[in-house]
Amino acid sequence: MTPEALSALSARFGEQLSTAPAVLDAHGRDESGLEHTRPHAVLFALSENDVVDALRLSAAHAFPVIPYAAGSSLEGQLIPVRGGLSLDLSRMNAVLDVQPGSFQATVQPGVTYPELNRRLRPHGLFFPVDPGAEASLGGMASTNASGTGAVRYGTMRDQVLQLRVVLPGGRVIQAGSRARKTSAGYDLRHLFIGAEGTLGVITELTVKLWPLPSHLVALRCPFETVEAAAACAVAVMTAALQPERLELLDAEGLRAVNRFEGTAYPEQPTLWIELASASAAGLDETLALCRELCLDAGALEVAAARSPAERAELWQARHHAYYALKALYPGHSSLSTDLCVPLHHLPQIIAFARAAIDEAGLQASLLGHVGDGNFHVLFHAEPDDTATWNRIQAVYDTMTALALALGGTCSGEHGVGLHKRRFLPLEHGDALDVMRGLKALLDPDGLLNPGKILPD
Amino acid sequence: MTPEALSALSARFGEQLSTAPAVLDAHGRDESGLEHTRPHAVLFALSENDVVDALRLSAAHAFPVIPYAAGSSLEGQLIPVRGGLSLDLSRMNAVLDVQPGSFQATVQPGVTYPELNRRLRPHGLFFPVDPGAEASLGGMASTNASGTGAVRYGTMRDQVLQLRVVLPGGRVIQAGSRARKTSAGYDLRHLFIGAEGTLGVITELTVKLWPLPSHLVALRCPFETVEAAAACAVAVMTAALQPERLELLDAEGLRAVNRFEGTAYPEQPTLWIELASASAAGLDETLALCRELCLDAGALEVAAARSPAERAELWQARHHAYYALKALYPGHSSLSTDLCVPLHHLPQIIAFARAAIDEAGLQASLLGHVGDGNFHVLFHAEPDDTATWNRIQAVYDTMTALALALGGTCSGEHGVGLHKRRFLPLEHGDALDVMRGLKALLDPDGLLNPGKILPD
Ligand SMILES: Cc1cc2nc3c(=O)[nH]c(=O)nc-3n(C[C@H](O)[C@H](O)[C@H](O)COP(=O)(O)OP(=O)(O)OC[C@H]3O[C@@H](n4cnc5c(N)ncnc54)[C@H](O)[C@@H]3O)c2cc1C
Ligand SMILES: Cc1cc2nc3c(=O)[nH]c(=O)nc-3n(C[C@H](O)[C@H](O)[C@H](O)COP(=O)(O)OP(=O)(O)OC[C@H]3O[C@@H](n4cnc5c(N)ncnc54)[C@H](O)[C@@H]3O)c2cc1C
Numbered sequence: 001m002t003p004e005a006l007s008a009l010s011a012r013f014g015e016q017l018s019t020a021p022a023v024l025d026a027h028g029r030d031e032s033g034l035e036h037t038r039p040h041a042v043l044f045a046l047s048e049n050d051v052v053d054a055l056r057l058s059a060a061h062a063f064p065v066i067p068y069a070a071g072s073s074l075e076g077q078l079i080p081v082r083g084g085l086s087l088d089l090s091r092m093n094a095v096l097d098v099q100p101g102s103f104q105a106t107v108q109p110g111v112t113y114p115e116l117n118r119r120l121r122p123h124g125l126f127f128p129v130d131p132g133a134e135a136s137l138g139g140m141a142s143t144n145a146s147g148t149g150a151v152r153y154g155t156m157r158d159q160v161l162q163l164r165v166v167l168p169g170g171r172v173i174q175a176g177s178r179a180r181k182t183s184a185g186y187d188l189r190h191l192f193i194g195a196e197g198t199l200g201v202i203t204e205l206t207v208k209l210w211p212l213p214s215h216l217v218a219l220r221c222p223f224e225t226v227e228a229a230a231a232c233a234v235a236v237m238t239a240a241l242q243p244e245r246l247e248l249l250d251a252e253g254l255r256a257v258n259r260f261e262g263t264a265y266p267e268q269p270t271l272w273i274e275l276a277s278a279s280a281a282g283l284d285e286t287l288a289l290c291r292e293l294c295l296d297a298g299a300l301e302v303a304a305a306r307s308p309a310e311r312a313e314l315w316q317a318r319h320h321a322y323y324a325l326k327a328l329y330p331g332h333s334s335l336s337t338d339l340c341v342p343l344h345h346l347p348q349i350i351a352f353a354r355a356a357i358d359e360a361g362l363q364a365s366l367l368g369h370v371g372d373g374n375f376h377v378l379f380h381a382e383p384d385d386t387a388t389w390n391r392i393q394a395v396y397d398t399m400t401a402l403a404l405a406l407g408g409t410c411s412g413e414h415g416v417g418l419h420k421r422r423f424l425p426l427e428h429g430d431a432l433d434v435m436r437g438l439k440a441l442l443d444p445d446g447l448l449n450p451g452k453i454l455p456d
Numbered sequence: 457m458t459p460e461a462l463s464a465l466s467a468r469f470g471e472q473l474s475t476a477p478a479v480l481d482a483h484g485r486d487e488s489g490l491e492h493t494r495p496h497a498v499l500f501a502l503s504e505n506d507v508v509d510a511l512r513l514s515a516a517h518a519f520p521v522i523p524y525a526a527g528s529s530l531e532g533q534l535i536p537v538r539g540g541l542s543l544d545l546s547r548m549n550a551v552l553d554v555q556p557g558s559f560q561a562t563v564q565p566g567v568t569y570p571e572l573n574r575r576l577r578p579h580g581l582f583f584p585v586d587p588g589a590e591a592s593l594g595g596m597a598s599t600n601a602s603g604t605g606a607v608r609y610g611t612m613r614d615q616v617l618q619l620r621v622v623l624p625g626g627r628v629i630q631a632g633s634r635a636r637k638t639s640a641g642y643d644l645r646h647l648f649i650g651a652e653g654t655l656g657v658i659t660e661l662t663v664k665l666w667p668l669p670s671h672l673v674a675l676r677c678p679f680e681t682v683e684a685a686a687a688c689a690v691a692v693m694t695a696a697l698q699p700e701r702l703e704l705l706d707a708e709g710l711r712a713v714n715r716f717e718g719t720a721y722p723e724q725p726t727l728w729i730e731l732a733s734a735s736a737a738g739l740d741e742t743l744a745l746c747r748e749l750c751l752d753a754g755a756l757e758v759a760a761a762r763s764p765a766e767r768a769e770l771w772q773a774r775h776h777a778y779y780a781l782k783a784l785y786p787g788h789s790s791l792s793t794d795l796c797v798p799l800h801h802l803p804q805i806i807a808f809a810r811a812a813i814d815e816a817g818l819q820a821s822l823l824g825h826v827g828d829g830n831f832h833v834l835f836h837a838e839p840d841d842t843a844t845w846n847r848i849q850a851v852y853d854t855m856t857a858l859a860l861a862l863g864g865t866c867s868g869e870h871g872v873g874l875h876k877r878r879f880l881p882l883e884h885g886d887a888l889d890v891m892r893g894l895k896a897l898l899d900p901d902g903l904l905n906p907g908k909i910l911p912d
Pocket of ligand 1 (some may be wrong): 197244
């Protein structure tokens with residue numbers, strides 16, 4: 001960034017602009033553990049107008065802009081590889097409108113989903129996308145995030161009705177409609193969802209809301225092998241039990257959880273299942289069916305929790321798994337895969353992954369949103385242990401090749417960032433040229449979050 | 457089309473190409489009733505390769521190509537305003553693969569949804585998008601069609617996992633993934649869904665399937681006024697009864713149905729509701745709740761049907777409403793609006809529409825997928841009665857302006873075609889420029905279904 005650009009920013013934004021080293025450091029990284037660099041400056045936007053002016057100045061002075069929300073992304077999406085301005089949207093965090101009669105809310109992009117849910121509870125409604133971190137709706141839309149609720153309610157892509165977006169150069173458009181459905185022209189919403197801030201900056205979202213389920217039961221089912229647990233997940237889905245959540249953690253995950261939480265769960269591959277029904281009688285029926293099915297599939301036990309407190313306790317283990325696993329390897333770095341395949345292929349790829357990890361003598365555990373066919377392998381190694389990192393990358397590559405051959409994707413929910421760009425040619429073939437065309441159309445000067453998604 | 461182009465097509469395609477007047481006539485129109493013109497030739501494609509070669513020849517000889525499927529669209533989408541080749545995809549009608557374990561099927565674009573559903577029944581699965589006509593999946597994707605199932609399962613946009621698309625010039629890409637979710641790059645699927653054949657030709661679709669609900673009940677509830685019926689529809693949705701279907705027909709609709717079907721239903725504005733549950737006990741509970749709610753909202757009766765035969769009889773009236781209404785005005789032309797608003801605004805816009813129609817002394821009836829906030833006004837007038845058509849257009853314009861002011865859309869499901877292009881500047885503002893950019897990016901020579909969607 002030139003000194004002129006910096007002083008133009010400073011003249012327009014005053015105290016909202018920061019070049020304090022600690023602020024630059026905090027905005028030069030995300031949760032990927034990839035090597036970080038600093039942006040030249042950080043702007044704390046307070047309004048759409050701030051965003052418009054920032055993108056106008058970016059165009060005028062040709063500096064990159066990297067939208068920044070809650071900072072929880074995992075693929076290097078936030079790293080300012082070419083420097084520039086980190087555009088922090090976390091202070092644009094107002095819930096603008098809740099319309100219970102239309103099951104929708106309009107929010108600024110910095111609102112986090114736990115905060116939105118606190119605001120919705122009095123209405124008996126909730127927002128179902130719940131990544132493991134306290135992410136913002138703008139960031140979640142930009143990575144097409146999901147979480148445990150996606151198996152029942154879909155991902156961010158399925159929740160967004162309308163977006164306001166500032167385009168490079170500062171033009172503001174509205175994409176989509178507040179109506180639940182529309183066939184009026186090309187769908188621009190879905191261009192920006194999952195675009196990781198490379199095509200425009202989201203300044204407002206209208207999203208769908210859902211009624212809080214009235215009767216719920218949570219189950220914990222350990223199995224002998226991770227393959228058996230995966231096969232049971234497929235059986236639960238195929239039986240059309242329509243679970244609210246369906247999660248897997250392997251034996252090492254349980255070991256980590258017991259250590260982290262002081263619990264004493266059996267250290268076996270475990271499924272967590274949540275079932276809902278509109279009536280108590282209906283829930284009893286569904287639970288009986290699910291219990292039988294899990295036992296038939298080899299569950300060693302089916303522990304059920306009905307009260308909110310018991311359910312929270314049962315879910316705690318799964319929710320903290322990521323940090324519990326990291327804590328198992330102090331001083332190590334970790335790397336998470338994010339493959340997703342058509343559900344009927346899940347047992348096959350999980351068996352393959354488990355075998356490949358063991359054969360290569362790697363330390364890794366397996367967890368995931370298996371009801372969607374999505375699972376993560378969390379690899380651990382010491383930061384400088386290049387030989388091990390090379391073996392990890394090799395296993396990662398073969399797993400990904402298999403997932404793509406099975407019709408799957410290299411990223412079920414985390415996005416591409418810097419990290420997965422190398423998989424896109426294999427996954428998309430000629431479609432990658434169309435993606436490049438879209439980037440050139442919307443951001444001809446390549447100033448918005450450069451270096452992300454598209455391989456060089 | 458030049459004679460050279462025609463002979464190149466003929467040399468490549470032989471008997472698959474037709475210039476027979478009856479064939480040209482049939483391919484020069486859709487169900488819009490708009491003035492039709494003939495294409496220069498019709499090609500019956502049998503494979504993706506045929507589509508590739510047709511688009512290569514189109515690029516080489518600069519003739520327009522209009523994809524044509526089941527021909528049921530309502531907005532002039534199929535009218536070859538600049539002549540050219542009608543590319544008939546109805547013979548590409550193979551169901552390629554059904555994967556019950558992943559709840560997905562892969563089909564060629566000419567497969568109709570009733571045919572797909574016949575193939576799915578043995579698996580206990582179904583495809584939920586059901587427009588009133590026997591439409592094809594390729595055509596339905598291209599208009600982002602919906603129908604009675606959308607209130608519960610969403611529209612075509614929500615069902616498509618992956619598309620194969622031939623781009624202008626003949627390049628083939630794959631968009632999306634067979635995994636249930638993906639965050640791997642820009643979403644190209646949604647560019648082609650709802651694009652009405654203006655950006656590419658769909659040659660294969662992988663779509664989501666759903667388990668057939670096990671216990672169902674259908675209800676018919678007449679009301680004193682259409683406003684009361686609309687308010688009840690909102691109440692049913694707000695109570696989170698999650699109906700499978702929720703449809704409205706006004707008093708004139710019932711008159712038309714009784715005449716057409718020989719039935720004797722009360723000739724009052726009527727809601728049709730379908731409820732489902734995983735258990736008989738659950739269904740009883742939901743039905744009791746819904747009955748109470750409808751009676752509280754002013755339903756004059758709540759007639760329930762449980763057996764498949766009774767349900768089919770009860771739904772027949774709603775399914776045939778469009779043709780029943782047309783039959784009420786022999787020799788008249790008709791025009792259908794397709795507004796969709798956030799649900800809590802539905803009673804207001806329906807009251808407004810009813811009043812505007814009556815004030816203008818027009819003949820029109822009101823029906824729709826009201827659970828989505830989507831309703832149609834079907835206007836009737838004699839073809840040459842210009843004064844009446846002008847009044848119709850004026851009422852249509854004011855209704856549309858109100859829908860847009862309420863955050864809604866000019867098209868909930870039928871698409872834009874020729875007919876609604878005039879509403880797009882008001883609905884989309886500057887976003888229309890981005891849409892023009894997308895068209896120019898993908899179809900720089902403007903050869904694919906020219907003159908549709910984008911206003912001149
Ligand atoms: C412990 C842990 C668990 C996680 N679990 C899950 C999980 O279960 N599922 C899942 O999907 N993810 C998960 N994640 C990843 C992460 O939470 C998601 O990617 C999330 O969507 C990021 O949101 P954020 O608000 O932190 O955005 P950031 O990380 O700040 O930004 C994400 C991307 O969006 C862009 N961006 C942000 N705001 C905007 C805006 N307003 N306009 C345009 N672009 C914008 C940024 O430039 C960046 O490219 C997890 C992460 C952690 C650390
Ligand atoms: C009585 C009646 C009731 C209806 N009810 C509904 C309803 O409830 N809901 C609803 O949404 N619609 C409804 N419609 C409208 C119509 O059925 C839908 O628009 C349907 O999606 C059209 O499908 P089709 O196969 O007939 O396509 P066509 O009419 O043949 O084509 C539709 C459009 O898609 C393009 N196209 C077709 N195939 C392809 C392809 N493979 N690749 C690219 N482009 C392609 C065409 O160029 C055209 O622009 C109704 C129509 C009638 C006549």
